[in-house]
Amino acid sequence: MKNKIKQLAITTILMTFSLNVFSDTDEHHHQEDVHVHGAAVLNIVVEDKTILIELESPAMNILGFEHEPKTEEHHAIVKQANEQFKSYLSILSIPDKQCKQTGSELEFAHDSHDDKHHDDHHDKHHDDEHNDVHSEYHLNYTVYCDSLKDLSLDINLFKNFPGFEHVDLNWIHEQKQGKTDLSSENTLVKF
Numbered sequence: 001m002k003n004k005i006k007q008l009a010i011t012t013i014l015m016t017f018s019l020n021v022f023s024d025t026d027e028h029h030h031q032e033d034v035h036v037h038g039a040a041v042l043n044i045v046v047e048d049k050t051i052l053i054e055l056e057s058p059a060m061n062i063l064g065f066e067h068e069p070k071t072e073e074h075h076a077i078v079k080q081a082n083e084q085f086k087s088y089l090s091i092l093s094i095p096d097k098q099c100k101q102t103g104s105e106l107e108f109a110h111d112s113h114d115d116k117h118h119d120d121h122h123d124k125h126h127d128d129e130h131n132d133v134h135s136e137y138h139l140n141y142t143v144y145c146d147s148l149k150d151l152s153l154d155i156n157l158f159k160n161f162p163g164f165e166h167v168d169l170n171w172i173h174e175q176k177q178g179k180t181d182l183s184s185e186n187t188l189v190k191f
């Protein structure tokens, strides 16, 4: 029960943090603005012996497409991604620590930017690459480790999914917070 309460408290911190991330900008910041193919947002909260991991990414980075899966190959790609996302290791490794995943959540969100004439049926433009359908993965993990002293994280996204070019990491570690730009050449985060 005590753990449950703690978990809730941490989740609240993470949610507040996420909101800050999205509202803390110069201009009117709509969710659409963070949807850039090749880019993603990773939020990490380290608290006590628990690490909360939150990834928001265009599906393009993961699947290579964002429309509904049409072919067997598409379905196989989606299935494989969902399989990989069962574990936080799809996103990052925690070197030299004994950790176990205690929770996870996967959400797949479709977003049609053009809502004037939404047509569920096949139409002439169905295969147009420039249709305005976008979709995103929202992933959450809770990981519990025996110790988080001298913590480092190795980001696996770039090697697991070649569509990722850069990832904005927002982190909270104990009382501090900061941002780190991650790329395939910069995958190690030390606290």
Ligand SMILES: [Zn+2]
Pocket (backbone or CB within 6 Å): 035, 037, 058, 060, 066, 133, 134, 135
């Ligand atoms: Zn998109």
